[in-house]
Amino acid sequence: MVKEKTFAFFLGCIAPNRYPQIEKATKFVMEKIGYKLLDMEQASCCPAPGVFKSFDKYDWMVAAARNLVIAERLDADLVTICNGCFGTLQDVNKHLKEDPNAKEYVNARLKELGDYEFKGTITVRHAAEVLAFEIGPEGIAPFITRKLNARAAIHYGCHFLKPTRIRGLDSAEKPTMLENFATILGIESLDFENKYTCCGAGGGIKAAHAVPSMKIFAEKMMDIDKVKPDFILDICPFCHLQFETGQDYLNKNDACKYDYPVLHLSQVVAWCMGMDQEFVGLQYQQMGRDYIFTEREVA
């Protein structure tokens, strides 16, 4: 049995390097609700599910298994704040638990890296799913000190719900998890066209084919722009990066005038639990720096 109310906190790459405010907000929220987050020393890239898996599935499994072993040693379930990390680590963790041949192969390769052995003792979690599903709207209510008066375009991203047979969290076509949770935070979730499509970043597209990536993103933004949200609410630093840099790109290249703030669920929950706006860190982001969080009057 793993330690209760304790998580090995897997940061991934983008959050610590580009958006430390998401990491800070997550720690703030988790501690408020009574979870302890342990640092995973020497953790590497997850590695990214689109790029690495497509090139070499076995190398991808070995690198992911190494990260999983670090969490196993801490005797705690692993929590991520990123859809990509969630996808890779949960896929590999489940696969190695179910396939003894794969496990044997990976463990043989892990030995070359040092004293690593995958045992299959932990589960892989996503902070958004811990908050929105396990704790849930009712569970979070006592910890909320203020509600946010805002209308948001919620973006689930791809790896959080798909493949549904592995995730087993919610429908990938008509999920309700984040919308239900946002409501308790005071946020009105807006319905917009193509809500569940990709942001255009994943699968290595952003790095390898910037123009198609921006084409996909431009369509996404057009649909979001139609409903004029106060901000875009995501649960993945890579989507976060796409929404940030993508708006900037479209403003510079396609004569758009987007300035929608982009917020990770952890950032919003942290504010609702009393974290000052300056620590939420919008001022360090590219878009919507002038946005001011306002409290919703409770009737």
Add this chain to the structure above:
Amino acid sequence: MPEPEKTEKAASTRPETKPKIGVFVCECGGNISGKVRVQDVATFAKTLPDVEVAEYNFSMCSSVGVDLIKKAIEEKGIDRTVVCSCSKAQHGPTFARAIEEAGLNKHMHEQVNIREWDSWVTKGKNEATEKAKKSLEAGVNRSRKLEPVETRQIPVTKAALVIGGGIAGCRAAMDMANLGVPVHLVEQLPTIGGHMTQLFKTFPTNECPQCSISPLTNGVANNKNITLYTNANIKNVEGSIGKFIVDIEIKPRYVESNCTSCGKCSENCPVEVPSEWDSGMTYRKAIYKPFPQAIPATYIRDKNACIECNTCINVCPVDAVNFKQKKQEVRLEVGTIVVAIGYDEYDPAEIEAYHYGDPGFENVITQLKLERMMTPVSITGGEILRPSDGNVPKKIVMIQCVGSRNDQVGNKYCTGVCCMFALKNAQIIKDKHPEMDITICYIDIRTPGLQYEEFYKRAQQLGVRFIRGRPSEIARDPATGQLHVITEDTLSMTPVKLAADMVVLSAAMVPPKTIGTLGSKLHVLRSAEGFIKEYHIKMNPTSSSKGGIFIAGAIQGPKDITQSVAQAGSAAALAAAPLVKGYIEKDMLVPVIDEALCVHCNSCVAVCPVSAISKSEDGKFVVNDVACKSCGLCMPACPTAAIQLKNFRDDQIHDEIVALTEKPREGGHVHG
């Protein structure tokens, strides 16, 4: 293995004259001789004890080959045969019949399979030839102790049961009735006719299905040989071919049969609920007749919807409405059963990306609903109107393979009729509204056969648009409510977003929900997809796995009306044959019990799947020769080898195995 003296004792009950064996090796036109040197095998056979004749032929199943066997019996006086050719299921009966015609008991034939088990699956010629020799020796060993088995005629109950009153069930019932067989037709719905009565037109001639089927349904209702039970379920089935005892339960209609079908009750009933027959496209009353031509024409009361206002009782001019009617149970005795319970339309709600049934997606309907909409008696009066607001749609998109050819929902098979019904409905709309834009999104268009490809061509000529690509999603703009079908035109490799005022899903045919419980009661095998499995996909697609139970129509797998009718005729002929003849023939290939060895442990009684073994009054165990299915399960269960199945006795099997397990010896045999 039993002790030697025991087997001798079991064997001692049989004649002990020296056997004269005839061996015949088949080349199977190269199928066998391509690998096996049949001449060597025949030569080897001559070295085995008791083998009087050993020959080979190009094709043993030909009349030349069969004559070879008959001649050997007549001229050389052989009393048993071993034919080395194909499997026992393939041509075992051919040779058994041949020796019977030549005067031997047909059970004195032993079949050795050197084709499926040898030449087709063995690599080298030497290896295959050695294997054939071993198999032959095993067969010869086995044949030494073969004994004649009597074939008995067992009288049958001259009556048949048909389960399901759709097109297949009605056809089968009618065909059997015309052969003079009394038929009980059981339908779970209040009316017969099935899915066919729901259709607007039938492909490829665009005929009125109601007009096509009503002579048959009327005929079924009025035929003296057919007893119709509607609103009835199968409760229990016992017995086997020749005599099945079937209990059926008839649910109350709450309207007596003196109903004149005047409709006053329905006119005055204040309750309206969606009509099942109309796929929910119209409403019916709580007391109703499913559709104007319904058979029987007697009205029926839906007890769950009824508010018991008693209006119908008061307005009925013949006092036919009776709320106190009770369910009835009827016990039938029949000789054979035809199962024709059809199919269900796949529920597309399972494919979440299509949002069938979701709020805001009212304009996503199935082809069956479109059929109901297009009929003159529909809620729209036969007009094509989109359900959300009653406006005439300008752009209709049809999506093929919804629930078919879809691994994600677990249906790999092609339903095979959806292409045709989509083409038909698209044409009907185009004929009426040439200005409407109709697009069919497909994976492949499958229209094989006479008049079918022509039908496809006609749809193209009418201007129906075809896009090769399975849509990934039906998207809805939350602001305007506009639907878009998202797909890829895989021929031009371009993503496509089709605006649609109405989307029609060509849903698959799936096994009906009721098959689960009914299948268990009938003890028939089912395919992985859930349909009832046929005995042989090519040679016997109409028999089920259980003797005396036949299948007709879509319960065997998706079918169109033409195929269902054809199979129903076949099922009727097969099911009626023993009933018309009056008896079935059964080989008395049954176990015998050696009373001296039996320890009365009851093991055989416990394992017998058909309860054919029982304890008689004097304490002895007896076998019911008629009920026995010759499965042999009792033999390994017996601790003392007291129960022995004729021609499958322990010592016979032992002799056979010995030849297969000993090392090959040139020209030798292992049994002294």
